[in-house]
Amino acid sequence: MDRLSEFIIRHRAAVIVFFGILGIFGAFLSSKLSIDSDLMKILPENDPVIRQYESFIEGNSSRDVTYIVIKSDDKSPRGIDNLVAAAREIFDSADQFTSIEAFVRFDVISDLGPLGFVLVDSSELESLSSSNQDMVRNVQRLVNYDFSAIHNIGEMLAGFDDFKEIMKGDESAERFENFIRLPDSIPQKDPMVLVMGFKLDGPSSDVAYVARVIPSLRKWISEKLEPYGLTYGMAGDHFGTYDSHRQATDDFMLTTVISLTGISLLFLLAYSSLKITLFVFLSLAVSMFITLGAAHLIFGSLNIITSFVTSITLGLGIDYGIHMVTRLSDGAKKERNAQRLLRETYGSLLKPLMASMLTTAAVFVILALIDSPAVRELGILTSFGIVIFFIVMITFLPALSIKTVMNLGRSANIHLLDRFFSWLARLIRKFGVVSGGIVFVLILSLSYLGYISITNFSYTPPGLMATDSEQIAVPALIERTFGGSILNSVPFMVGDVESLRRAHESLNNNPNIRSVFSILSILEDGSQNQVNRIQSITRQINSMRNSPLVEALLKKAQYYDFMIELLDRAESVKSSDELIDLISEVIPDSLKERVLYEDGQGRRYFVINAEPTSIIYRNNVIKILFDSVGEELREAAGGYPKVFYYLMDVVRKISIPVSLFAFVVVFIIVTIERKNLFDGLKLFALMIGILMTMFGLMEISGIETTFITVISAPLIIGIGVDALVYVVHSSGKRNENELARTLKSITMSSVTTMFAFFSFAFAEGKLLRNFGLSLASGVLMSLVVATFLVPVLPWNSKERNGG
Numbered sequence: 001m002d003r004l005s006e007f008i009i010r011h012r013a014a015v016i017v018f019f020g021i022l023g024i025f026g027a028f029l030s031s032k033l034s035i036d037s038d039l040m041k042i043l044p045e046n047d048p049v050i051r052q053y054e055s056f057i058e059g060n061s062s063r064d065v066t067y068i069v070i071k072s073d074d075k076s077p078r079g080i081d082n083l084v085a086a087a088r089e090i091f092d093s094a095d096q097f098t099s100i101e102a103f104v105r106f107d108v109i110s111d112l113g114p115l116g117f118v119l120v121d122s123s124e125l126e127s128l129s130s131s132n133q134d135m136v137r138n139v140q141r142l143v144n145y146d147f148s149a150i151h152n153i154g155e156m157l158a159g160f161d162d163f164k165e166i167m168k169g170d171e172s173a174e175r176f177e178n179f180i181r182l183p184d185s186i187p188q189k190d191p192m193v194l195v196m197g198f199k200l201d202g203p204s205s206d207v208a209y210v211a212r213v214i215p216s217l218r219k220w221i222s223e224k225l226e227p228y229g230l231t232y233g234m235a236g237d238h239f240g241t242y243d244s245h246r247q248a249t250d251d252f253m254l255t256t257v258i259s260l261t262g263i264s265l266l267f268l269l270a271y272s273s274l275k276i277t278l279f280v281f282l283s284l285a286v287s288m289f290i291t292l293g294a295a296h297l298i299f300g301s302l303n304i305i306t307s308f309v310t311s312i313t314l315g316l317g318i319d320y321g322i323h324m325v326t327r328l329s330d331g332a333k334k335e336r337n338a339q340r341l342l343r344e345t346y347g348s349l350l351k352p353l354m355a356s357m358l359t360t361a362a363v364f365v366i367l368a369l370i371d372s373p374a375v376r377e378l379g380i381l382t383s384f385g386i387v388i389f390f391i392v393m394i395t396f397l398p399a400l401s402i403k404t405v406m407n408l409g410r411s412a413n414i415h416l417l418d419r420f421f422s423w424l425a426r427l428i429r430k431f432g433v434v435s436g437g438i439v440f441v442l443i444l445s446l447s448y449l450g451y452i453s454i455t456n457f458s459y460t461p462p463g464l465m466a467t468d469s470e471q472i473a474v475p476a477l478i479e480r481t482f483g484g485s486i487l488n489s490v491p492f493m494v495g496d497v498e499s500l501r502r503a504h505e506s507l508n509n510n511p512n513i514r515s516v517f518s519i520l521s522i523l524e525d526g527s528q529n530q531v532n533r534i535q536s537i538t539r540q541i542n543s544m545r546n547s548p549l550v551e552a553l554l555k556k557a558q559y560y561d562f563m564i565e566l567l568d569r570a571e572s573v574k575s576s577d578e579l580i581d582l583i584s585e586v587i588p589d590s591l592k593e594r595v596l597y598e599d600g601q602g603r604r605y606f607v608i609n610a611e612p613t614s615i616i617y618r619n620n621v622i623k624i625l626f627d628s629v630g631e632e633l634r635e636a637a638g639g640y641p642k643v644f645y646y647l648m649d650v651v652r653k654i655s656i657p658v659s660l661f662a663f664v665v666v667f668i669i670v671t672i673e674r675k676n677l678f679d680g681l682k683l684f685a686l687m688i689g690i691l692m693t694m695f696g697l698m699e700i701s702g703i704e705t706t707f708i709t710v711i712s713a714p715l716i717i718g719i720g721v722d723a724l725v726y727v728v729h730s731s732g733k734r735n736e737n738e739l740a741r742t743l744k745s746i747t748m749s750s751v752t753t754m755f756a757f758f759s760f761a762f763a764e765g766k767l768l769r770n771f772g773l774s775l776a777s778g779v780l781m782s783l784v785v786a787t788f789l790v791p792v793l794p795w796n797s798k799e800r801n802g803g
Contacts, residue, residue, distance in 0.1 A: 005342040012399045019396040023286035026293030033292055034207055034301045035252055037244035041303045042374040042647055049646045052638060055600055065104055066198055066236040068221060069474050071191040080182070083194040086228040087180050090196065090221065097220050099213045103179040104197035183481045193481050197236070204237035207245050207301075214242040233474035243471040248307055251763040255772075256310045258759040260284055263318055263752045267325075270748060279401040280321055287317055287392045291385035298380070305374040305711070308771065309381045312715065315756030315779075316360060317389025319722055319749035321397050323349055326745045328398065328405045338402050350394070352729045355673045356722045357390040362669060363662045363718030370654060375711065417744060425740040428791050436792035439784060443689040446696030446781075453699040459623035459648040460616075461706035462766035469764070488616050490625065491639040493597050493605035497580055500606040503633060507610045512625045518608040519580060519595040580606075597638070607638075616641060623648075651707035655714075662717040663687060670725065676796035683724055690720045690785055694778035701773065708767055709774045716775060720782035723750060727790040743787060750783040 008015060043050050070086055072079050094100045181195045200217075202209040218234070225232060263284065268277040291313055295302060302309070327345045335341040364386065367379025428435060494503050500520060507516045597605045614621045626634050626645050637645070663684055671680030694716055695705060703709065723746040730742035757779065760772025 002343055005339050005346055008342060008395060008399050009339045009402070012402075015395055015399040019286050019392060023282075023289045026286075026289030026291070029293035029296040030289050033296045034211075035245060035248040035303070035307050036207060036301050037248040037304050039304060039647065040643060042305065042372050043643075043650065044371055044373060049643055052599070053640065053643045055597075066200055066217075066234065066238045067474075068196045068198075069233045069235065069477060070194045070196070070225065071231050071233065071477075072193075073191050075186050075192045079192060082228055083182075083192060083230065084180070086225050086230050087194050087196055088176055089228075090224050091176050091179060093224065094198070097217065099200050099202070099217065101199045101201045104199065181482075187481045190477060190480055193477065195478065195482075200238055204241045207241060210238050210242045211245060214238060233470050233477065235471070235474040235478070240471055243469060247469065247764050248304060251760075251765065251768055252302070252307045252310070254762055255759040255768075256288070256314075258762055259311050259314045259756040260288075262755045262759065263314065266748075266752055266755065273404065275404045276325065276401060279397060279404070280318075280325065282400065283321055283392055283397040284314060284318065286396060287385070287389040288314065290388050290392075291381065294384060294388075295381050299377055303374045303377060306377045306381055308768075309378060309385060311756045311759055311772070312382055312719075312775075313385035313389055315753035315775075316386055316719060316722070317393065318752045318756070320353055320357070320390050320393035322749040322752065323353060323726075323745045324393055324397055325401065325405065326741070326748065328402060330741060332406045336406065338406060341406065342398055342402060345398075346394075352726050353390065353394065355669070356725045357386060359666055359669045359721050359725065360718040361386045362665045363714055363721075366658060366662050366665060367714060370658060372650075372654075378711075418740070421740040421744045421747075422736070424743060424787075425736045425791075428739070428788065429736060432788075432792035435788040439789045443693050443785070446700075447689060447692035448696070449699040450692035450695030453695040453705045456705065457652050457710070458620050458704040458706045459645060460618055460620050461648075461704070461708055462770060488611055489639075490610045490612065490616065490637060490641045491597075492608040492610065492629075492633055492636045493638050494608065494636055495603065495605055497606070500580075500608065503608055503636065506633065507608060507629070510610075510625075510628055512613055512621075512628050513610045514613045515611045516608060517610075518606060617644070648707050651710055655710040659691070659713045659717065662714045666717060666721050670721075670728075674728070674796050679728065679796050682793055682795075683721070683728065686724060686785055686789070687717055687721060690778065690781045691716060693781045694774060697777040697781065698774050701777070703770050703774060706770070708771045712771060712774045712778065716778035716782075719753070719775070720778055722746075723782050723786035724790055727786045728795050731791045731793075731795050739791060746783065746786055750779055754779050 040050060040053075068090070070083055072083050074082065091103065094103065179196060183193065186192065200213060202213065204210060214234075221232060260281065264277050264281045267280045268274065288310055291309070295306065295309070299306075324345065327349055328341060331341050331344055335344065361383040364379045364383035368376050368383070370376055370379070492503055492507065494500050500518060504516055504518055504520050507513050595607055597607050599605070612621060612625050616622045616625065622641060622645050626637065629637075666687060667680045667684040670683045671677055674680065691713055694712075695709075698705065698709060726742050726746050727739070730738045754776045757772040757776040760768045763769055763772075
């Protein structure tokens with residue numbers, strides 16, 4: 001202690017300059033830090049479910065398509081003409097925006113595809129002749145065979161009313177009408193909309209590209225629409241990446257600023273000194289920038305979980321600063337020598353602070369052992385940040401503030417609370433059995449509610465995005481105006497025709513599923529004998545095989561080779577099973593995503609798309625659905641719903657062993673530090689009570705137990721143990737003044753920690769708000785237990801150094 005205090009006092013300027021330079025360098029690196037809001041980063045990249053999902057969507061023709069939904073409140077013919085004119089202006093001037101690679105067609109060639117010719121009714125096909133008669137199709141029957149397209153906005157917006165225009169020649173491929181989509185009927189409660197889609201020249205997964213292009217694109221579109229007085233919204237993969245990144249970044253910046261500002265204001269109120277507040281602010285900033293700079297060097301970016309790291313480390317790291325400033329301020333009332341004051345402060349604080357830091361950091365190191373990139377990064381960064389905050393607060397902060405603290409004397413407002421905490425310490429010593437009993441009963445009661453909350457784990461957490469965000473509102477508008485469901489579809493994949501029929505029937509009979517669609521929905525729809533129908537169709541096409549017009553159409557639609565092979569083999573088809581196998585063999589790659597899926601090993605699966613009766617990502621519907629389909633179909637599920645369900649299930653399953661491991665680590669560290677087994681056991685039991693009461697308070701507050709609140713469980717073990725360790729040290733001394741000083745310190749630190757977590761209440765997404773409120777409730781219960789129950793319990797009194 002003597003050497004450290006002497007070094008800090010003698011080399012104050014060097015210490016300040018050293019940490020100042022580190023802070024500036026960290027700030028520079030932090031400015032390059034980005035946030036990846038993809039929830040799938042919680043799972044390892046080589047996870048089989050993630051690999052299957054990536055393989056499943058790899059060939060998706062609507063992947064990386066950006067959609068513009070132009071809106072008008074004028075639903076009259078004139079208003080619709082205005083919509084179309086505005087869309088044409090965008091279409092005709094697209095070459096002005098170089099990042100637009102191509103527009104997406106909504107006509108027969110892009111949406112219906114080769115298989116559409118096979119499925120068209122033979123009586124309608126007869127009308128296709130050299131006289132170019134109109135052939136009107138039934139959109140629902142002939143296009144909606146691709147129910148996976150419901151997941152992809154553009155493929156849902158299909159239709160062709162004038163087939164002869166498609167056949168007139170290559171110039172039809174560039175017709176403007178092929179690239180827009182209007183609703184079939186006028187929306188009653190929503191504005192009239194027009195949809196356009198286009199491909200950009202960069203991947204949606206490139207956050208830097210998206211952050212650069214999307215704002216420029218939105219500005220360009222706004223300029224084009226301004227003369228027409230129209231508004232618009234965007235959807236699609238690129239915009240989803242942009243909007244998620246924007247909100248995650250905004251929430252990160254907002255919560256960080258609120259935490260820093262709020263904590264600094266609390267210090268200003270407590271110590272009535274602008275200088276002390278400035279010193280604490282600088283210490284927090286230096287610690288934070290060093291931590292974020294390290295995040296950039298180690299990981300390159302933050303993920304949706306590690307974006308919490310700033311508020312967590314601020315809430316925890318400030319504790320060390322509070323204890324330092326409070327003890328320096330208290331000691332300065334009697335001791336006027338800076339070096340002796342600092343030595344005495346180190347003597348009373350360093351050991352409990354070190355024990356607290358090691359315990360908390362160890363808990364977060366446990367998270368680094370989890371096979372989840374996002375959670376592992378959170379564990380590494382938070383444990384590193386805690387160590388950095390500890391070092392900065394015991395060296396840089398005293399070097400900055402000791403002269404000012406000594407001059408502050410008794411003028412600090414926090415000293416006005418000395419009498420209150422002295423009274424509270426005496427009260428606890430006198431009536432501790434009563435207060436401890438009340439807290440014990442409170443723990444038992446809330447623990448029961450906590451148990452109920454944990455057992456009712458929800459697989460549908462509140463969204464990361466605000467419910468009124470453009471990313472959610474625009475697809476919802478498309479659903480209402482065009483009909484169908486964009487995101488509310490679950491694909492199932494089976495390996496053979498028999499399994500396909502069995503799964504199709506099972507899903508059809510499931511009360512939680514509204515509709516089911518697969519190749520069976522078309523080939524065995526009961527309208528007529530499908531084998532005879534396909535043979536009739538192929539005979540009709542074969543009769544026109546020598547027609548230059550039909551041949552040109554087939555080649556332009558890129559299914560000439562497919563049709564020739566089909567013609568050669570269709571006459572030999574004798575059963576619907578043979579028909580399904582035939583189509584599965586000859587179907588072009590561009591259509592496989594619609595009815596088939598082929599994995600990386602070349603194994604073929606039939607795709608069944610099921611639409612639940614309720615929105616799958618709300619009210620735990622995804623769990624209800626997956627539980628109802630049985631183990632076999634649950635394993636056969638795919639797409640994002642499978643990833644989402646699997647992610648929730650993985651977090652739920654690992655949370656209990658991780659929390660137990662954290663409890664064991666706390667027990668071991670406390671037992672070693674206290675040199676007493678029973679002290680470790682008592683702290684172990686108290687931490688279990690605090691954790692259960694946190695979930696109990698969540699149950700009372702209406703916050704569901706979800707993957708994000710479960711992640712807070714091991715965090716609160718590391719965070720909540722701090723206050724308990726400090727009070728255990730002071731209780732062992734049997735000194736009321738020591739207890740009063742400790743209670744004042746932990747109260748101030750707990751308030752600032754809760755303030756840091758309450759900053760999440762200002763985030764746009766409810767997901768972050770619930771995370772912050774759950775941690776804040778855990779800190780509150782830790783303070784209550786540390787104040788009213790810990791001093792009552794017997795602790796090893798042989799410890800001579802306490803806090």
